Amino acid sequence: MDVGLVQMQRRLADYANALFKEGILDSQYLQLQELQDESNPDFVVEVVSLFFTDSEKLLNDLSRDLAQPNVDFKRVDAHVHQLKGSSSSIGAERVKNACIVFRNFCQEKNIPGCLRCLQQIKQEFLLVKSKLETLFKLEQQVVAAGGSIPTVQQPSL
């Protein structure tokens, strides 16, 4: 077997493991991967990019809502709920956790807390975005090199 390919596969596996270890992703992502098969080859990428666009829109909405003089917390809460739902669906754990904190602040109507959380969510989102993009790039490289992507990656606990 091609040594380069093996190395590439290992890098990919290490990278993915690191993502789980750091808590950026959780088991849900694995389930997501599981749902991808021959009939649906780009399922993960599709869902994740959907998540990216959706979340970016939501984050923009949130920034705008919180900048209003009279913050409509119901609206904000609905947005955060959406974000939480989608992040838990793709397994972006840290985004999800930040969302939970955000919702607590939202219930308290604590604007500074919300803003802080929004900032954190943005950071987490950018982080998971860049990480996942890198991951996809690695996967593409592996696929381009003719290798297969290791399907099941057990998070080392």
Add this chain to the structure above:
Amino acid sequence: MSLLHVLGFGLKVGHLLWVLCCWVVSSISKNWLVFGGEMTKAGFVGDGGKMSLNWLEKVLENVYKIRHGHSNQQAGSKRFRTTWWRKLLFTWVIGWVIFSLWILWYMSSQAAEKRRETLGSMCDERARMLQDQFNVSMNHVQAMSILISTFHHDKEPSAIDQRTFARYTERTAFERPLTSFVAYAVRVLHSDREEFEKAQGWKIKRMDTLEKTPVPKDDSELEGLEPSPVQEEYAPVIFAQDTISHVVSLDMLSGKEDRKNVLRARASGKGVLTAPFRLIKTNSLGVILTFAVYNKDLPPNATPEERIEATDGYLGGVFHIESLVEKLLQQLASKQTIVVNVYDTTNCSHPISMYGSDVSEDSLEHVSTLNFGDPFRKHEMRCRFKQKAPLPWLAITTSFGILVIALLVGHIFQATVNRIAKVEDDCHKMTELKKRAEAADEAKSQFLATVSHEIRTPMNGVLGMLQMLMDTDLDETQQDYVRTAQESGKALVSLINEVLDQAKIESGKIEIEAVQFDVRAILDDVLSLFSGKSQENGVELAVFISEHVPEILIGDPGRFRQIITNLMGNSIKFTEKGHILVTVRLVDEVMNSTDAEKESATGSTLSGFPVPDRWLSWAKFRIFSHEGPASPVPTSFSNPINLIISVEDTGIGIPPEAQSRVFTPFMQVRPSISRTHGGTGIGLSISKCLVGLMNGEIGFVSIPQLGSTFTFTAVFGDGCPISKECKSQQVKGRGDSGTSEFHGMKALVVDSRSVRADVSKYHIQRLGIHVEVFADLNQCLHAIQSGNARTDIVLLEWEIWDKNSGLSAIFLNKLRDMKPRVSPRLFLLSNSISSSRISAATSDATGPFVIMKPLRASMLAASLQRVMGVGNRISCSNGESPSLSLRSLLRGRKILIVDDNKVNLRVAEGALKKYGADVVCTDSGEKAIALLKALHDFDACFMDIQMPGMDGFEATRRIRQMEQTLSEDFLLGESTSEPRENISNFRLPILAMTADVIHATHEECTKYGMDGYVSKPFEAEQLFREVSRCFQSSSNHNL
């Protein structure tokens, strides 16, 4: 007497005050307790300081009015209250000090008044007596004047001369004890002077020249007996007592005082007194009394002129005032206590003392006026007490007593207030602590729920992945590893579920369903669950359900199963030899069973190992106590079935010291137990709660090294109250499960143990086979050979078969000798795997065949079918994995997913597609309704609950409404609509998707017309459960 009276009064007043205080304290404190001491300062601003009754009333009113429960005000009010109490107490003390001072003053003034009155009365008494005595003496003098008038002036010549007068007066002196002497002066006009002088033989002399005269106020001492100067008239003394005979011939009118007296006496016609003077001889005080003597009787209203005209002479007497008073006082008691002074107060500014000395220390004085018959002269008697007034001890003690009582009351008051404040404080503290404890408990439950939930989610990932992994191509070892991992994972999940259950029970969120279920099927399931383990251990597992227990019950099968599983799991865990027997009976059946049955029941056991007396396990049940059966347990079922279920094992038992905490959560007999046997120790606690929710009770009896028996009761509804209907269903049910082919067969069971035989009989009878029981082989053989009826099956306990192999061989041969058509098939009932080996060696076409225990209807049927060759093989889908089942269940189904979150939508779509479903997605409730409006061909719908705009509940409600109208239309206008092949479209199964599993409840979902809920992201098992339930019910509709 008076002292007692006052004391009594004091006590009464004290008592009254005491009662009043008690009432005030109690009523106030009661009010404060009732209203929790919630007062605000506002009500009292401006009132502070004024401690009047009015104020108190106002305060109380405010207490009634103001009832705000703000905790921040409580501290303030408390502070206020203490100051308020302080003020009240202070006022109380001050008030009582003032009151006692007033009492002191009042009582001492009373005493002084009394003293004054006493003095006054004594004084008046003395004065009156003195006056009387004086008047008596005066009357005597007056009588003498009348004597003189009669015998001197009216007689001619006079019957009285100096000698006669002297003698007479001397002899009548006893009548006038106070009069020292008397003298008589005659009125002589100037014209008659010479004649008079001649007749008397002496000249009228001037009085003021006389030495040593008793006449007062004449201090000048003139020499000789000077003849009186010429006057208009004279009053020479003509008679006198011998002792004062020297005054004879003195002109009384010549003395200043005497003249005044004489003139006054004759004008008034009454006795006239001089001012007191000191008598020369006795050196005591005296007064001179002068009476006028008239020559004729005068009318009482005679004018002074007439009186003067009628005057003949003047009689004078000297009174000893001092001796008079002295004598008088000696007559009276208590003369020592008072001092008497008598004064002549004619001249107000210079009263002349007539008697007594100012020796008294007391300032209190009483003055009584004396009337000695002379209107011109005024006399007074002044009395004083000799001693000073004593201190008013009574008043002092009384007031002091009252003060002491008041202070005591105040002290009690204060102590009470302090006590109340302390108790209130404590109460507040307790409430605070209680709140905190409750909050902590709540937090614990929440924590458990959250953590369990959070663990469950990744665990499902792990399990799912393991499931996937098992589907891949693995070698033997890998398979084993994966299976172990999966087992562990499942154990963990079930543990977490237990913890979740516990949390749910603690937060009261657990619900008991009421659905129809078959209790026998459930016990068969549980039995098969544990059969593997029991076979490994060589423990005999058996279930016996009384024939009186209805086939179909209404209740919560899941929870019932959970209880049984818990109890059996425990038994399996702790039992290494012997048996585990589950018996289900009706409570009435157990209660009505006689003692003999009880004896036989305890005499022999399933495996022959001794067990504790199971009757003891329910000895404490309410339902068995005397009042139990009379008052049925309140239940929602119209036709309640009271079941009593016992799980009996021959395990290691529970040590007596641990028996009391068996039902305490997380409590195990020893910490080491969890190491050797695993488990969290909450199973029993959960079971107890669940039993409680089923209106039952749980109890146990356990003897170490002998075994334990857990017994619980539960109330269910009767699924088929009419027994016939039930029977027909039963038959039908058997037909479905492929057991009806055994109907009418006859079986013989050979077993020496009646309990075990009963269990076997129960299971065989369930297949519709007629059963007879024999204790040993000979009897059985005899029955087969002699019996007219055909015997189809003989079931033999392995124990009996094994015990006497010779007899067994003969028995087998005998059976084989019979004609093949009628020859009964021989089965051995065996418990351990080892026995199957032997049977394999000896068995051939006619048997014996081995049936592995535990006996279950389905398994028994399958074994019999295999041997007897009746019926068809029934495919059993129980062994299939959830994902495979899911695939088969969902393949080709058209499913609508509604979720506003695109990502979630996509993931759910992917997941369902993976199981072969045909998925349509939509992102809002409105669109979902639009899609479902027409006669659609969806098989199911997964609906997100929380969506902007129309949420899942609302959407479901509308969909159900639509379906309602649609089905009505369909029923009404059957002809217009094209025939539909699937009526189930009128009720589309809708499942809620929710991330919040803890708060999602089946009840809530069904309330809105949903059929269930699945967690988001999907868990294969739960998904399978819910989906299968939906499709099952819909397929039932189809049938």
